[in-house]
Amino acid sequence: MPELPEVETVMRGLQARLEGRVLRRAVARRPDLRWPLPPNLVERLTGARVTSFRRRAKYILMRLDNGWSVLLHLGMSGRMLLEPIGRNELTPHEHLELETDDGWRVGFVDPRRFGSIDLIDTAKEDSHRLLAGLGPEPLDDAFSVPVLDAALKGKKTPIKAALLDQKVVAGLGNIYVCEALFRAGISPQRQADSIPGTRAKRLVPAIKETLREAIAAGGSSLRDYVQTNGELGYFQHAWKVYGREGEPCPACPGLPACDGVRRIVQSGRSTFYCPRTQR
Ligand SMILES: [Zn+2]
Numbered sequence: 001m002p003e004l005p006e007v008e009t010v011m012r013g014l015q016a017r018l019e020g021r022v023l024r025r026a027v028a029r030r031p032d033l034r035w036p037l038p039p040n041l042v043e044r045l046t047g048a049r050v051t052s053f054r055r056r057a058k059y060i061l062m063r064l065d066n067g068w069s070v071l072l073h074l075g076m077s078g079r080m081l082l083e084p085i086g087r088n089e090l091t092p093h094e095h096l097e098l099e100t101d102d103g104w105r106v107g108f109v110d111p112r113r114f115g116s117i118d119l120i121d122t123a124k125e126d127s128h129r130l131l132a133g134l135g136p137e138p139l140d141d142a143f144s145v146p147v148l149d150a151a152l153k154g155k156k157t158p159i160k161a162a163l164l165d166q167k168v169v170a171g172l173g174n175i176y177v178c179e180a181l182f183r184a185g186i187s188p189q190r191q192a193d194s195i196p197g198t199r200a201k202r203l204v205p206a207i208k209e210t211l212r213e214a215i216a217a218g219g220s221s222l223r224d225y226v227q228t229n230g231e232l233g234y235f236q237h238a239w240k241v242y243g244r245e246g247e248p249c250p251a252c253p254g255l256p257a258c259d260g261v262r263r264i265v266q267s268g269r270s271t272f273y274c275p276r277t278q279r
Pocket residue numbers: 249250251252258260274275276277
């Protein structure tokens with residue numbers, strides 16, 4: 001499932017190619033993904049100029065010059081393709097196709113159809129039902145130590161679960177919560193209401209740095225954020241603890257007190273951490 005840095009790189013790839021372009025053609029190949037597509041989607045897209053992009057949590061917003069924003073969510077298996085018109089055959093499960101006035105083609109591919117596409121009045125983006133309840137954007141200044149302190153006060157859940165709560169901070173998923181807790185030296189099992197204060201002062205920058213580094217890695221490993229097969233945004237990223245059960249722990253090289261990265265299951269999902277340095 002794409003996480004925030006992947007969504008950010010997909011958005012930057014779309015932005016690099018589509019901003020300022022007119023959408024000459026739009027085709028919707030099914031009436032629904034996770035939810036029904038707006039009935040006037042194709043009509044609103046066709047002939048519109050793309051003016052700007054924005055990411056909010058794991059949603060991409062593509063603004064058009066007709067006052068509408070297209071909301072895109074990649075769901076579990078969604079991918080975006082970007083290629084010159086006519087280079088390849090249509091990909092299976094390509095549900096939405098766009099063509100630009102300068103000869104490029106964008107495809108939204110989603111075999112499992114957990115993704116979503118909607119239209120929002122650009123002036124009312126933040127009141128859309130999928131965006132209205134979201135907490136602060138982790139890379140914005142609005143996500144700060146006092147804000148996290150307030151959000152965690154009185155929370156009896158483990159900090160890992162609290163950080164996955166989209167009302168506490170928007171867009172964090174399993175991988176980057178593990179990585180940020182490792183960087184901050186905080187146990188994923190620690191009760192959330194023990195974080196405010198000194199631990200939050202480590203955690204907030206750890207979250208921001210972890211995400212920034214992953215976004216930078218995507219930008220440097222992909223030319224214009226596009227892979228050679230035309231797929232946008234995904235990249236091999238070296239996580240420090242995620243998916244590394246039993247491997248040497250990068251925080252304690254050669255230390256006998258640490259027997260490597262440990263995996264536990266919290267709320268049905270894997271957590272990877274170092275029991276020695278994460279307290
Ligand atoms: Zn360790």
